Amino acid sequence: MSQESLPSGTGPEPADALPEYAERVLDVADLIPPGRVMTYGDVAEWLGEGGPRQVGRVMALYGGAVPWWRVVRADGVLLPGHELRALGHYREEGTPLKEAGRAAEDHLPRLDMRRARWDGGGRAEGHT
DNA sequence: AGCGTGACGAGTA
DNA sequence: ATACTCGCCACGC
Numbered sequence: 001m002s003q004e005s006l007p008s009g010t011g012p013e014p015a016d017a018l019p020e021y022a023e024r025v026l027d028v029a030d031l032i033p034p035g036r037v038m039t040y041g042d043v044a045e046w047l048g049e050g051g052p053r054q055v056g057r058v059m060a061l062y063g064g065a066v067p068w069w070r071v072v073r074a075d076g077v078l079l080p081g082h083e084l085r086a087l088g089h090y091r092e093e094g095t096p097l098k099e100a101g102r103a104a105e106d107h108l109p110r111l112d113m114r115r116a117r118w119d120g121g122g123r124a125e126g127h128t
Numbered sequence: 129a130g131c132g133t134g135a136c137g138a139g140t141a
Numbered sequence: 142a143t144a145c146t147c148g149c150c151a152c153g154c
Contacts, residue, residue, distance in 0.1 A: 021151060040136050044149090051149040052136035058151085060135045071135080079135060 018062055021050060025058040028120070032070040034093040036118035037111055039074040046120045076111035083108050 018026070024047055032038050040052035040059075047055075052074075059071055069086040072079070076098065078086050087108065090097055096112035 019152070041138095044136090050151060053134055053149060054136090054151050056135045057133085058135090061152095063135075068135080073135080074137060081135085 019058075021054065022058040022062055025050075025055050026062055026066045029059070029063075029066040029068070029071050031120070032067065032118055034067075034070075035095050035116075037070050037072045037095060037113075037116045038118050038120065039072060039113075041074055042117070042120065043071060072111055074113070076113045076116075078108060078110065 025043060028038070028043050028046055038046070040055040043055045044050045044052050055071070059066075059068055063071070067089075069079070069082075069089040072086075087097075089095075090111070096115040097109040098112040099109050100107055
């Protein structure tokens with residue numbers, strides 16, 4: 001413990017350690033209660049850093065470690081490639097969904113962001 | 129060093 | 142309602 005003149009070790013950083021920002025994002029995602037969702041933009045704003053795209057990237061890379069289906073797009077569209085998987089979770093948690101219109105192509109419902117959106121517990125959530 | 133990328137978001141046509 | 146554009150910022154190469 002005397003020679004800390006490491007060639008490249010500016011600090012303890014195991015290869016399995018996630019980027020700090022990513023770790024924060026995952027932490028927030030894990031805070032979202034069942035039956036509610038948070039948008040990428042909201043997570044970013046809640047963190048006070050990064051943007052919706054950064055949150056999305058983190059979820060794409062490490063989302064498997066958290067309830068990824070609770071982090072959604074602002075428009076309420078189900079995650080492409082995982083629609084049915086996410087839909088199963090929403091129905092299981094009772095997340096407010098909005099039935100699709102007459103468009104036969106999109107028979108899949110979308111999230112009712114008006115009711116499903118969670119503010120992160122920072123303030124009183126929208127009552128009735 | 130810099131550049132391109134993206135599970136986005138809001139605005140415009 | 143859809144299609145397209147621009148801006149956003151962390152991260153890998």
